[in-house]
Amino acid sequence: MSPFNAAGFEALFNPKGVVVAGASSHPGKFGFVALHNILACGYEGAVAATNRDGGEVLGIATAQDIADLDADTYDLVFVCTPASANVDLLRAAAKKGIKAAFLTSAGYGEAGEAGIVAQQELVALAAELGILLAGPNGQGVVSTPAKLCAQIVAPYPPAGKIGIASQSGNFVSSFMNLAVQSGVGVSRAVSAGNAAATGVADYLEYYANDPHTAVALAYLEGVNDGRGLFERLRSIAARKPLVLLKGGATSGGQRAAASHTGSLASDDRVFDGMCRQAGITRAANVEEAFEAAASFATQPLLQGPRTIVITTAGGWGVVTADAITNSELELAVLPDDLKAQIDTKLPPRWSRNNPIDLAGGETRDTIPEVLQLVAEHPDVDAIVYLGLGIQSNQAQLLRNGRFYPDHGIERIVAYHERQDTRFAEAAAEISAATGKPIMTATELGIADPNNAGPAAVRDSGRLCYSTANRAVTALEHMWRDARYRQRRSRVNG
Amino acid sequence: MPTLSEVESKRLLAQHGVPMLDEQIVPTAEAAVAAANEMGYPVVAKLNGDAIAHKTERGLVKLNLRDAASVHAAASELLSAATPDDGEVQVLVAPMLKGNRELIAGMLSDEQFGPTVMLGIGGVLAEAIQDVVFRLVPITEIDAHEMIEELSTQKLLGEFRGEPAVDRESLVAVLLGLSKLAAADPKIVSVDVNPLIVSPLDGRPLAVDALVEVAS
Numbered sequence: 001m002s003p004f005n006a007a008g009f010e011a012l013f014n015p016k017g018v019v020v021a022g023a024s025s026h027p028g029k030f031g032f033v034a035l036h037n038i039l040a041c042g043y044e045g046a047v048a049a050t051n052r053d054g055g056e057v058l059g060i061a062t063a064q065d066i067a068d069l070d071a072d073t074y075d076l077v078f079v080c081t082p083a084s085a086n087v088d089l090l091r092a093a094a095k096k097g098i099k100a101a102f103l104t105s106a107g108y109g110e111a112g113e114a115g116i117v118a119q120q121e122l123v124a125l126a127a128e129l130g131i132l133l134a135g136p137n138g139q140g141v142v143s144t145p146a147k148l149c150a151q152i153v154a155p156y157p158p159a160g161k162i163g164i165a166s167q168s169g170n171f172v173s174s175f176m177n178l179a180v181q182s183g184v185g186v187s188r189a190v191s192a193g194n195a196a197a198t199g200v201a202d203y204l205e206y207y208a209n210d211p212h213t214a215v216a217l218a219y220l221e222g223v224n225d226g227r228g229l230f231e232r233l234r235s236i237a238a239r240k241p242l243v244l245l246k247g248g249a250t251s252g253g254q255r256a257a258a259s260h261t262g263s264l265a266s267d268d269r270v271f272d273g274m275c276r277q278a279g280i281t282r283a284a285n286v287e288e289a290f291e292a293a294a295s296f297a298t299q300p301l302l303q304g305p306r307t308i309v310i311t312t313a314g315g316w317g318v319v320t321a322d323a324i325t326n327s328e329l330e331l332a333v334l335p336d337d338l339k340a341q342i343d344t345k346l347p348p349r350w351s352r353n354n355p356i357d358l359a360g361g362e363t364r365d366t367i368p369e370v371l372q373l374v375a376e377h378p379d380v381d382a383i384v385y386l387g388l389g390i391q392s393n394q395a396q397l398l399r400n401g402r403f404y405p406d407h408g409i410e411r412i413v414a415y416h417e418r419q420d421t422r423f424a425e426a427a428a429e430i431s432a433a434t435g436k437p438i439m440t441a442t443e444l445g446i447a448d449p450n451n452a453g454p455a456a457v458r459d460s461g462r463l464c465y466s467t468a469n470r471a472v473t474a475l476e477h478m479w480r481d482a483r484y485r486q487r488r489s490r491v492n493g
Numbered sequence: 494m495p496t497l498s499e500v501e502s503k504r505l506l507a508q509h510g511v512p513m514l515d516e517q518i519v520p521t522a523e524a525a526v527a528a529a530n531e532m533g534y535p536v537v538a539k540l541n542g543d544a545i546a547h548k549t550e551r552g553l554v555k556l557n558l559r560d561a562a563s564v565h566a567a568a569s570e571l572l573s574a575a576t577p578d579d580g581e582v583q584v585l586v587a588p589m590l591k592g593n594r595e596l597i598a599g600m601l602s603d604e605q606f607g608p609t610v611m612l613g614i615g616g617v618l619a620e621a622i623q624d625v626v627f628r629l630v631p632i633t634e635i636d637a638h639e640m641i642e643e644l645s646t647q648k649l650l651g652e653f654r655g656e657p658a659v660d661r662e663s664l665v666a667v668l669l670g671l672s673k674l675a676a677a678d679p680k681i682v683s684v685d686v687n688p689l690i691v692s693p694l695d696g697r698p699l700a701v702d703a704l705v706e707v708a709s
Contacts, residue, residue: 273626
C-alpha cells in the first residue's frame, strides 16, 4: 500500500481541469464518449483533449501532444490511449502539473505476462512522478460535487451522498442506474479497474473523510491482502457506514471471480465474519446493497431495533411483521400510552397492536397524526409505513377513464393526490424532526412512478421501497451498523 | 503437519482459559481403576501419546465404562494396542460426560485472512447443518458474544430438553482463550476443540477432546 496521495485524490474527484488523452472523432470510441460525457454533464473546469492527428472533436481543438497544453491548468488526465503510448503520456502529464490519471486503457494486468510487466512499470512510473494512478482497464470516475462525469459509460447519476467504489466497473453503472431510478443520488463513484496502484479500499479511505459522502458502497470480488484489507475497512467503517457487496460467495462464484480479477477467494464464512468484526454491513445482492446505502444516505441513523408497522391494510402488516420477526430487528410491543393516544384518532376497529392497522378508519388527517404520535414515542426506534398511493392509484384510473372530469371525478382525483403527497411529505418531515427512520414501502413506486405518493417520496429525497420486505432488510442493515457502534462505544467510553 | 498429544493440547488450552473436563493420565490399568474410583462412574478411557491423532478410527477410545472391572479390561486392551510408532503411551481416564448438546470451537489459519477463531454447532449432524461462525484473531469479548449470537441454531443455546441454557460467559472464555493462544504462538496452525459438550448440570461448555496442530 502506497502512502495516501491526498493531492492525487483531490485531483481525481475535484479537478480544476481535465485532459482527455486519445480523444476520438468517432462517436463509437471511448475517446469520444469520455469527452462527450465530461462536456455534456455540466463539468465547469477547464477541458482539453489530445489526438495523435490533431483536429477538432466535439468543438474542441485537440492538441497532438500533452506537451502542447498550458501548464498548471489541468490536474486530471483521462486516458483512452493504447497501453504503448502511456509511459510517455504520463511523463508529459506530470510536467504540466497533472496529479491524477484515470486509465481506461486495456492490455495490462488482465492481458498475460507482457501486460503484467507493463502494469508494474506503469505503477512504478506513477509513483516516481507522484501521480495517483486509477485503473487501468477501468470505466471511469464520477463526482457530482464537481459535476464530473469522466467515464466511458452511462449514466450520470443525480447528486447525493452515496460514495461508490467497485472492483467491477459494471457494478458502478448498476448502482448509478438505481440512483437514477430511485432519485437517491451519488457523491462519488469510481471503478477500480485492475486496481494496479489504487484499490477499492483506497477510494473508500477518501470517502471516509469526504464531507460530501455519508455512506460508502463497495463491490469486492477477490482479496489479496486479507489482513490489511480488514484493518483498513474497519478504520473506514468506524467513520462512516460501509455497505459491501461481495462477489464469489459460493464456490461457483469464486471460480468466476478468479478468472475475472485473478484474486483468490477465502471461505465465505471467514469473509462474512471479517465483515461483522470490521463493522461492515454486507448485502446479499445489488438491489439490497443499493437500498441499504440509500437508507443510510437519506434516513436519520437508527438508534435501536424497536420497529412499528403502520398500515392501511391488514395483510401487508402481517407479512411485514413476519419479516421483522425473522430479522435482527424487534417487532415492538405497542406501548399502552401510545395505544390510548391512537384510540383518540381512530374508530375502535383499528388493530390496537403492532402492526398498527388503521383498518380503513382514517380520515383526512389521521395518517400524519398517527405517524407523529408513533415517531415521537420514546419506545419506538423506527417505522415502516405501508399503504401510500392506493387512492392516487384509483385517481389515475379515474383520470384516464372516459367519465373524467365529470361526476365530481376531477375534484376527488385532486383530493387523493393531494392527500398522498401530504402523507409522503409528513413521513419525511416527522422522520427528520424525530431523528427516526420512517420507511415508506409500496410497489406503486415501480408500477407507476408518477403516482402522487411515491413521486412525493422521491421529491422528499428519500427512497420509496418497492416492498415492505425490502424496507425491513434495509432497516436491518442500519441496525447492524448502529448496534456495532453502540456496543463498541460503550466499551471505549 | 505434526500435532500435539491430546494431553499436551489440553494443557495448552487450559492455560489460556479453555475449561476442560477433569481427567487423569495414568501409566497402568490398576492406576486407571484407582482414577475411575476417585472420579466416579461411568468413565471414558483413551490411549494417550504424542504420536496418536486418530484415536476413534483406531478404536483407542472406550466409552461408558461403568465399573472397576470394565475399566481394568479397557485400559489393558488400550495399552496392548499401542504400536512402536506411538512412542511413549499412557491411559487417559475422564468422567463420561453426557450432554444433549455438542459445540465445536477451534482456530484455523485462512489463506487470505490469517488466524481465525471458529465456533459451530457440533455433534453428528454438524456437517449437514454447517452452522459455524468465524472471526479474525485477535477477538474482543464483544466479538465473542456476537459470534455466539450469530449461530443460527439459537434454540440449542437456550434451555433445552431439561438442560440449562448454555453459559455464554464460559463460552466467551473458550473463544477468547483460543484467540489468545493463536496470538501468543504463530507456530500453531490449527486448534480443534471437538466436542465441546454443554454440561447438563450448569450449562458450561467443557472440552472433551482437543487437538493442536503446529507448523513443522
